[in-house]
Amino acid sequence: MEIEDIPLPGSAPGLSxxxxxxxxxxxxxxxxxxxxxxxxxxxxxxxxxxxxLLERLVTLERLGALNGRxxxxxxxxxxxxxxxxxxxLTGRFDCAGSxxxxxxxxxxxxxxxxRIEAGDHPRTLHEVKxxxxxxAAPDTKGADPVDYLKATLxxxxxxxxxALDLHCDKTAIMxxxxxxxxxxxxxxxxRCLKSPVLLLEEHAGGGTFDQAFHDTWLAxxxxxxxxxxxxxxxxxxxxxxQRDVSDELAIGDADALLxxxxxxxxxxxxxAVAQRSAPVIAALEAVDHVKATQSGIVSWQVxxxxxxxRDSVIAEIVGVTPCHAARxxxxxxxxxxxxxxxxxxxxxxxxxxxxxxxGSETVPGRVAGALLPD
Numbered sequence: 001m002e003i004e005d006i007p008l009p010g011s012a013p014g015l016s017x018x019x020x021x022x023x024x025x026x027x028x029x030x031x032x033x034x035x036x037x038x039x040x041x042x043x044x045x046x047x048x049x050x051x052x053l054l055e056r057l058v059t060l061e062r063l064g065a066l067n068g069r070x071x072x073x074x075x076x077x078x079x080x081x082x083x084x085x086x087x088x089l090t091g092r093f094d095c096a097g098s099x100x101x102x103x104x105x106x107x108x109x110x111x112x113x114x115r116i117e118a119g120d121h122p123r124t125l126h127e128v129k130x131x132x133x134x135x136a137a138p139d140t141k142g143a144d145p146v147d148y149l150k151a152t153l154x155x156x157x158x159x160x161x162x163a164l165d166l167h168c169d170k171t172a173i174m175x176x177x178x179x180x181x182x183x184x185x186x187x188x189x190x191r192c193l194k195s196p197v198l199l200l201e202e203h204a205g206g207g208t209f210d211q212a213f214h215d216t217w218l219a220x221x222x223x224x225x226x227x228x229x230x231x232x233x234x235x236x237x238x239x240x241x242q243r244d245v246s247d248e249l250a251i252g253d254a255d256a257l258l259x260x261x262x263x264x265x266x267x268x269x270x271x272a273v274a275q276r277s278a279p280v281i282a283a284l285e286a287v288d289h290v291k292a293t294q295s296g297i298v299s300w301q302v303x304x305x306x307x308x309x310r311d312s313v314i315a316e317i318v319g320v321t322p323c324h325a326a327r328x329x330x331x332x333x334x335x336x337x338x339x340x341x342x343x344x345x346x347x348x349x350x351x352x353x354x355x356x357x358x359g360s361e362t363v364p365g366r367v368a369g370a371l372l373p374d
Contacts, residue, residue, distance in 0.1 A: 001058060006152060008078065011096065011145040017078040021156060024057045025066035028126070031230065031266055032069035034160040035257070036153065039102050039167070039209060041080025041091020045239035045250065046166030050074050052247070052254040060258075060269060068266030071160060076153055077101055079145055093374075098146045100374045102165075105150050105212035108135050109219040116223040125226050132158035132216065154212055162233040162264075163213045164257070169238050169356075172341035173305040175199060176279070177236040179214055183281070185233050190279040192259040193237065196305060197340055197358050201284035205369040210234035230264065241304075242344060280338060282358035285366045288337070289373055290355040292348040294329045296320050304342060308333045314355065317348065335359035
């Protein structure tokens with residue numbers, strides 16, 4: 001096991017920040033994986049999963065059972081972890097104003113293609129990774145702390161073939177985001193995690209970490225550089241809801257990730273991988289973000305994981321203003337599908353996103369390139 005502390009510029013005078021990365025397995029391995037937790041700093045389930053994953057990797061390395069390189073970034077957003085407001089960790093958005101921490105990651109594709117066209121490109125896979133890391137390396141001169149953090153995370157991920165980003169939703173079932181180009185591998189990951197739903201996209205937009213990683217490798221492949229099918233595989237794992245934090249869940253999820261690594265050949269301890277059900281696969285264009293039609297108290301009629309028919313009532317919102325006292329407005333499903341996630345608070349505002357449903361048909365208004373709300 002190797003431990004590296006990566007310094008970051010402080011977001012305030014006198015404040016020192018750093019990332020910590022653990023690495024396991026041979027440095028010259030043919031395949032490697034990068035995993036990080038809590039890029040949205042208030043999403044805690046991944047932080048606990050990471051602790052159990054580290055314990056298992058220590059044991060597996062001691063037994064000589066690691067055939068691949070595995071890097072674990074224990075916390076991905078120390079800036080967001082400082083944002084405690086009124087006793088609550090608010091780590092999805094940067095309080096300094098740069099927006100969602102998992103949007104607008106550096107897009108290095110144009111620079112990659114420019115260098116390829118100029119004949120300045122590597123010849124082996126190991127050289128490709130070092131080359132990508134150099135391109136993505138953060139600018140140390142007067143860099144904005146959040147921009148520096150994003151560049152650093154992407155740079156560290158480019159040292160590896162695959163990248164997993166651990167998140168969670170408000171109140172939700174386990175679900176996985178990935179891309180159509182890696183459908184088979186993403187399905188295997190979702191199976192291992194017992195995820196009922198797998199959401200796939202070709203171009204979601206927004207510049208998320210996983211997209212920045214995948215899209216760069218896709219540009220390399222199109223530019224003719226040496227890439228196998230697993231290079232550039234990325235996925236976002238939504239570890240249920242914010243309140244689903246327990247050792248029992250985290251241990252099961254860590255073991256599930258190890259099963260995926262066994263399938264990929266990074267772990268070779270002869271443990272059998274359990275056969276699990278395939279997920280329901282939905283295109284991101286078929287995901288509906290349900291909005292509240294009035295302000296008030298939401299009373300849910302459907303729980304996460306339940307299948308509902310189009311036009312079914314999934315919730316009622318009770319108005320609380322004088323002119324709307326006791327007035328109930330129904331919230332209906334616009335598509336046949338599974339209620340994947342919903343708000344974990346019960347007072348909502350008109351126009352606020354309160355639920356997410358995954359169906360089988362494109363939802364009106366869903367446009368490729370603009371499929372992720374902030």
